[in-house]
Amino acid sequence: MSVGTIWTALPLRRLAERLLGRGFKVSASTLDVILRESLRLGRRKARKQMPLGHSKDRQPQFEKLAKLRAEYIAKGWPIISIDTKKKELLGRYAHDGRAWTDGQLQAFDHDFGSYSEGKAIPYGVYDTVRNEAFVYLATGSDTGELAVDAIRRWWYRLGRQSYDGVGGMLVLADCGGSNGYRVTLFRERLTWLANRLQIPIRVAHLPPYCSKYNPIDHWLFCHLSRALRGRFCESIEWMQLLFSEVTTTTGLSVVAELARKVYQSGCKASIVFRQCEATIRDEILGKYNYVFPVSK
Known part of the structure; x- marks a missing residue:
């Protein structure tokens, strides 16, 4: 903890026992009042906010992202956020959450992958403009080919209906x-x-160390995780059904x-x-920003 910060992880009953050993008799409920009202302490958990590292390009790249998004929105062109969600073992593996039932939910007591029916890779494509999402459920390995196939399938299933004839597409991705x-x-x-x-x-x-700011994490993946709470994913088809039923009050489909x-x-x-790559990179921060032109 920081110097000067008051803290303890001891349960109140254990703290009361230690105080009793020093000649102070006080109940756990009274200790709770003292800690909260007199010492102004609160029960807090660790917050995952410390980045693993820092990039000098962080602020310039975020400013670049904001400028690009404003430009594409003004033109009515699609802006999609892409990423791979946490891989899921197929089988009777427990997920956080509860379900209404008149029986018991029996799951494996260990999450050993050797007992699974395989592993599903949910790759997401989230349309930040229309609040629509496409989830491409694959097996095998998470590869660059899988990522682009997911974008291709999103276009034919959803994107083409809304953006036919546009002059460009913006893809937001992690590093x-x-x-x-x-x-x-x-x-x-x-x-x-x-x-x-x-x-x-x-x-x-x-920018590096900033993947948590990817829009898809906050507008899609959290809701997909909610769909799995208290359920088993015994097949990839069942996972497809659960994800397809996800909706929100803000209109996500x-x-x-x-x-x-x-x-x-x-x-x-x-x-x-690799020898004749046609990628056009920006003059500034070109390693993070580039365009794939259409060949004539």
Whole structure:
């Protein structure tokens, strides 16, 4: 704790016993009043706010993100936030939360992956403009190919209906993972997607150590986690149903789709792409901001 901060993790009954050993007899309920009203203490838990590191590009990149978002909103072009949600073991594994039942919910007493029916990878694409989400449920490995396939499927299931004929698309992504700014396979597949859709795709990464500010974490993933509370995910089809039923009072709607392939790890970008990459990077903070143009 910080110097000068008063704190204790002892239960009130244990604290009362220690005080009794020093000649002070006081009940636990009286101690509660003293701590709160006289010492002005409160029961608090640790807050996960300390970043693992700091990037000198943090403020400039956030200013860049705000400028890009305002520009694309003014033009009526799509802005999507992408990321992989926590992978889920398939089987009778316990999730936090309770359910109404006249029986008992029996789950495995250990979360050993060797007893599972597989592992589901929920990859999310969240439309920050229309408050719509697409969840691509895949198996295998979380790869750059999976990330771009999720964007492609979002376009054909949701995006094309609302943004047909637009002149660009903005993709907000974290710095690491399958959609990180160093993942060459992710860029190669986005180059292919831009040409297939005939839409220039701009990618803007959040600064390092700032993934919690990705819009998809706060506007989609928290609600997907709520859908799993008190339930088992014994199959990927059942997870698809649960995610498809997610709604919020602000109007969020979710479409969940199963991948038709198993994504393999170890896939790399082609030598031709690495030698002749057509990515157009910004002059300032180009490693985080770049565009995939449409080939003529």
